[in-house]
Amino acid sequence: MVETHDPIQELLIAARRAQILDAAATVFAEKGFHRATVKDIARVAGIADGTIYTYFSSKTDVLLGLLNRLNESTERQEQFALGSEQDFRAFFIAYLRQRMSLLWSNAEVFRVLLSEMLVNVELRELYYQQVIMPTFKVAEQYFQAQREEGHLRKIDVPLTVRAIASTFLGLLTTQLLGDQEIAERWEELPEVLVTLMFDGLKPGEDTTHDRGQ
Amino acid sequence: MVETHDPIQELLIAARRAQILDAAATVFAEKGFHRATVKDIARVAGIADGTIYTYFSSKTDVLLGLLNRLNESTERQEQFALGSEQDFRAFFIAYLRQRMSLLWSNAEVFRVLLSEMLVNVELRELYYQQVIMPTFKVAEQYFQAQREEGHLRKIDVPLTVRAIASTFLGLLTTQLLGDQEIAERWEELPEVLVTLMFDGLKPGEDTTHDRGQ
Amino acid sequence: MVETHDPIQELLIAARRAQILDAAATVFAEKGFHRATVKDIARVAGIADGTIYTYFSSKTDVLLGLLNRLNESTERQEQFALGSEQDFRAFFIAYLRQRMSLLWSNAEVFRVLLSEMLVNVELRELYYQQVIMPTFKVAEQYFQAQREEGHLRKIDVPLTVRAIASTFLGLLTTQLLGDQEIAERWEELPEVLVTLMFDGLKPGEDTTHDRGQ
Amino acid sequence: MVETHDPIQELLIAARRAQILDAAATVFAEKGFHRATVKDIARVAGIADGTIYTYFSSKTDVLLGLLNRLNESTERQEQFALGSEQDFRAFFIAYLRQRMSLLWSNAEVFRVLLSEMLVNVELRELYYQQVIMPTFKVAEQYFQAQREEGHLRKIDVPLTVRAIASTFLGLLTTQLLGDQEIAERWEELPEVLVTLMFDGLKPGEDTTHDRGQ
């Protein structure tokens, strides 16, 4: 665990950490957290086993590093997303698009993180506090505002927000469990979902998408 | 692994297997599959380590046993659900109710199964073939039929079915990741969800639920 | 371990012991002593695991039983062999013939016994005391007598006896290690050996066998 | 398992392997292969259990290492032996002397190897292919040549070679089974054997050795 204030050092350290995290992502994706060994990660990273412990305090800490890196990229995008101003439906589709493309490109890392979070309290709480809860908070405020402005039905905001977020989590998970349909049509999902969520299943004046079976 | 045709023997064997599976469910829920040891399970079951191997071929086979037990209880209910005849919306709520109550009571087992399935191909494929795919098949037929009878908007059936199923999976997962709101209001979900899905978010002639935040 | 004086009982016991020993011979031959399990033996014998312990005190005791059974059959023949009166060379061939045919039919049991004796002091000492030493004793006397009668060169009797006996042990062992030549021509060995031993390698007035390569 | 091209490294690795093999030889000789534990070997070698697996892939691989080490020392001598030119009988005695002294100094390792080979196909085949068969091949050619030059009776070469080789194997084995006479007079064996083999048992113009009983 290196500590320094020299900016060049810091750059090197960041680069080495990234190198290890990349290797870990590859190895964890392939074998899962428990079946992957520190040796595996080191080999893929092209360094010695022991070197990993210069940058991470333990194997679990490497997983945490992966989680944090995922967070950071998520947050960066988040601001952008929320900063934009559009009509609700259009904004929602755009938001989903970038969220889902982000999820998609990190799907295999997410597989391992989710697997381990389900079963590791520490990791789980970290993720909940740092990712899930803040997301729900922001979304609830947004939905509440939208509702107050009359753009939404009188929905139960907390549960609705959770339902919508969970739909994505669930779709990703189902895909991770092997569903081909979702995998192949991942890009169509934002539109289908927005239609489903806005217009509902119920027949009506509807306009959009149709594929049947 | 014990094989017999004596019905009394079979009862004893089933009982012992159940005893081990119960213990495993407890231990796995607490520690996860990998951190749980066979010794742990044996201790909780009140038997010797070796005895487990009289009834299961390996630690993984115990997990599989848990999966199969979950299947069986699921299937039994499935028939009942599909056998009933009601108007679509009412049926849907009823169906969700019993599905979700089943999920709820097995949430901790599901936590471990999901965690391991994400990362264990064999288990994953088994689950996909035995549980997910059949469920999607049945649901697609049902939705298709409903759509043809004009009870549904012109939706994309395969993706819609997946979206809906994933919403449940996602809600359960979110709850397993520590969300209190979902946990506390689990019983309200069927109604909220059906309203969301049928009526959509879009404001209109709506009637139901309102809680805001 | 059954004890009784009822002759019918004794017969039953002997039969059951034989049944177990037969099974053990089969299983040991196939897997070796350590890799064979008591369960294996029981299965082949068509009885329950525990039953073996009614007739033998341990797995090693079963091996001992096999050793003793081999002894008995050996001894029976021994008497016959030594009882006969012929000219030395002819007697020797005849003796070798029956010895070697006995060895041959028990080769696979001998494989396991030898393997285990090499490494198990108790078994080894038993075998040495009960089989090897007595054989050497008898053979030394016999050779000594033959030498005194002028039928033999002035050989070193103890070493010569050991060398001759060892040639058989060695041939059997070489065959057990996979040599095909010995296996296929086992029946020719008595003559070849007697010629070799009596006439030696040295060229002379010789008469017999020739095959070259 | 450590692979490198740095010659200093290689030396260290060879030394560590030798240290482990020495320990294994000791422990195996004392307890046999199966009763010896990896922990035993590690303790005698003065290292941790796990370290053994840095140099050998399994306990069986350690035994194989012992076999190979035996091979190497054997081969080195072999060349020397066959390179020399002497009269047949003298050469034979010299050859036996060094062969038997080699066997003698490795008797306890051979005990375990033989014990395990009898019962382990893989090991057996390796030994047969690498040691026994080549030895027979060379010896057959040599005997054939000698025979053609008239130094030998019209013997059956393949069987005679096997008989002679087996005599050594058998003598060593008999000694390993506890025979004191052979152990104490090991050094006399080459002469006694050569006399026996060349001149045979049959009385004649003979000159040598006499000890009677």
Add this chain to the structure above:
DNA sequence: AATGAATGAGAATTCATTCAT
């Protein structure tokens, strides 16, 4: 006497982590 489920000591092997070089 026969059964076979239960026992639990024991063994091989793995692997995260340390630390001397």
Add this chain to the structure above:
DNA sequence: TATGAATGAATTCTCATTCAT
């Protein structure tokens, strides 16, 4: 800082033996 050999705790699984039925 990097290395990678060494460590040894921990784990799964086996199987000889026991004993209640």
